[in-house]
Amino acid sequence: MCLGVPGQVVRVETNDLGMAMGVVKFGGISKEVCLMYTPDAGVGDWVLVHVGFAISKLDEESAKEVFATLEAMGDLADLPGPPDAKG
Amino acid sequence: MRFVDEYRSEESVRKFARAIRGLVTRPWTLMEICGGQTHTLIRFGIDEMLPPSVTMVHGPGCPVCVTPLEMLDRALAIAARPGVIFTSFGDMLRVPGSKTDLLSLKASGADVRMVYSPLDAVEIAKRNAGKEVVFFAVGFETTAPANATAVWQAKKVGIRNFSLLVSHVLVPPAMEVILGSPTNRVQGFLAAGHVCTVMGYREYEPIAAKYRIPVVVTGFEPLDLMQGIQMTLKALEEGRVGVENQYARSVTRDGNVKARAILREVFEVCDRPWRGIGVIPQSGWRLRDEYAGHDAVLKFDVGTITTEEPSVCIAGQVLQGLKKPGDCAAFGKECTPERPLGAPMVSSEGACAAYYNYGRGT
Numbered sequence: 001m002c003l004g005v006p007g008q009v010v011r012v013e014t015n016d017l018g019m020a021m022g023v024v025k026f027g028g029i030s031k032e033v034c035l036m037y038t039p040d041a042g043v044g045d046w047v048l049v050h051v052g053f054a055i056s057k058l059d060e061e062s063a064k065e066v067f068a069t070l071e072a073m074g075d076l077a078d079l080p081g082p083p084d085a086k087g
Numbered sequence: 088m089r090f091v092d093e094y095r096s097e098e099s100v101r102k103f104a105r106a107i108r109g110l111v112t113r114p115w116t117l118m119e120i121c122g123g124q125t126h127t128l129i130r131f132g133i134d135e136m137l138p139p140s141v142t143m144v145h146g147p148g149c150p151v152c153v154t155p156l157e158m159l160d161r162a163l164a165i166a167a168r169p170g171v172i173f174t175s176f177g178d179m180l181r182v183p184g185s186k187t188d189l190l191s192l193k194a195s196g197a198d199v200r201m202v203y204s205p206l207d208a209v210e211i212a213k214r215n216a217g218k219e220v221v222f223f224a225v226g227f228e229t230t231a232p233a234n235a236t237a238v239w240q241a242k243k244v245g246i247r248n249f250s251l252l253v254s255h256v257l258v259p260p261a262m263e264v265i266l267g268s269p270t271n272r273v274q275g276f277l278a279a280g281h282v283c284t285v286m287g288y289r290e291y292e293p294i295a296a297k298y299r300i301p302v303v304v305t306g307f308e309p310l311d312l313m314q315g316i317q318m319t320l321k322a323l324e325e326g327r328v329g330v331e332n333q334y335a336r337s338v339t340r341d342g343n344v345k346a347r348a349i350l351r352e353v354f355e356v357c358d359r360p361w362r363g364i365g366v367i368p369q370s371g372w373r374l375r376d377e378y379a380g381h382d383a384v385l386k387f388d389v390g391t392i393t394t395e396e397p398s399v400c401i402a403g404q405v406l407q408g409l410k411k412p413g414d415c416a417a418f419g420k421e422c423t424p425e426r427p428l429g430a431p432m433v434s435s436e437g438a439c440a441a442y443y444n445y446g447r448g449t
Binding site: 001002003004006008017019026027034036037038039046048050051052053055056058059060062063065066067069070073076 | 088089090091093094099102103105106109121122123148149150151176178203204205206207225226227229230232233236240243244279280281282284285307310311314333335336337338343345346434436
């Protein structure tokens with residue numbers, strides 16, 4: 001149930017209750033999303049959406065860390081162990 | 088899609104698997120908290136890429152699985168009343184109560200509607216002033232801010248025909264139950280990345296210190312899980328305890344401050360029963376007194392409905408990582424996703440359903 005889907009903000013507006021709302025694009029689908037918890041998310045930013053609410057603005061720099069870690073590992077020779085399963 | 092595809096690279100996942108094989112010198116048992124993580128582990132076969140000395144056990148982080156039977160019976164009692172529109176996320180509709188389930192009730196004429204967001208339920212209430220609209224507010228800390236915002240909005244604009252049937256649960260008290268058990272096997276945790284997106288991870292620091300374990304906040308894609316497992320095993324092998332954050336693209340130490348503020352405004356901590364586990368003190372949220380007018384338990388007077396859990400199912404032990412789905416005599420025989428005996432077989436996030444759907448455990 002705690003599914004979060006990344007999407008890109010394409011519009012930001014304020015509803016009549018003063019809540020920040022917006023339109024977020026997920027691949028080919030666009031949906032109205034509440035942006036009141038991510039006030040610094042603007043058009044073009046990527047947010048993580050859960051049940052119609054953006055719960056974080058995804059941090060582009062932190063997102064690269066895992067790939068830097070992979071790079072730093074270099075070429076790892078495989079060690080004895082179970083064969084690689086489906087990935 | 089960005090932030091998804093690059094975290095599913097087979098080559099990168101295999102590289103982490105090789106790093107883990109070079110790292111592990113002893114047997115270790117880790118638990119992933121969240122049912123979404125369980126689903127990814129089994130679906131992508133990540134557990135099968137680990138050395139045989141590393142055991143993954145599956146945690147209680149499946150809201151559908153831990154929602155007590157009596158809460159389902161309360162939902163069914165409310166939904167069966169004339170003049171009620173009962174709304175819920177799709178996950179809860181198929182879960183059997185003691186006599187029926189919400190979808191069957193709908194088929195026999197009750198107005199039960201699936202919604203994508205609790206704000207949709209508020210909209211339904213606005214358009215149906217003559218009806219009582221109830222939203223089934225289940226879930227962990229990830230989902231609670233959305234539900235809190237829905238009822239906050241309804242109160243603010245005076246939509247009095249909207250109420251919540253609240254069954255919210257919290258991760259840290261359940262972790263303490265698992266760690267405090269004399270039969271505990273778990274030596275390190277992958278904390279749930281989306282729960283921590285909302286709550287941050289400060290509250291896990293005293294738990295890691297008290298039980299001398301590593302806790303790694305972990306995301307949901309295959310690469311996230313592999314890295315979370317690698318970080319936890321590295322900490323174990325090096326004898327380190329404390330909290331680390333694998334999912335920094337979404338999680339900060341303080342979490343989402345705005346979401347947490349609305350949680351404090353609407354909810355207060357309470358004792359809650361967990362299906363298969365029992366009452367865990369201070370492990371859930373209920374509406375504050377200021378929101379009593381929007382509390383479906385009070386509005387429909389269903390607080391006296393109590394139900395005993397059936398004894399056939401070992402869900403409680405599965406949810407605490409003490410048993411695996413295949414250890415259950417009923418698994419895949421009397422108990423299947425079509426005819427579930429227990430909640431972990433109902434929800435696609437439940438460990439039993441994940442094992443069944445991907446051909447494991449028999």
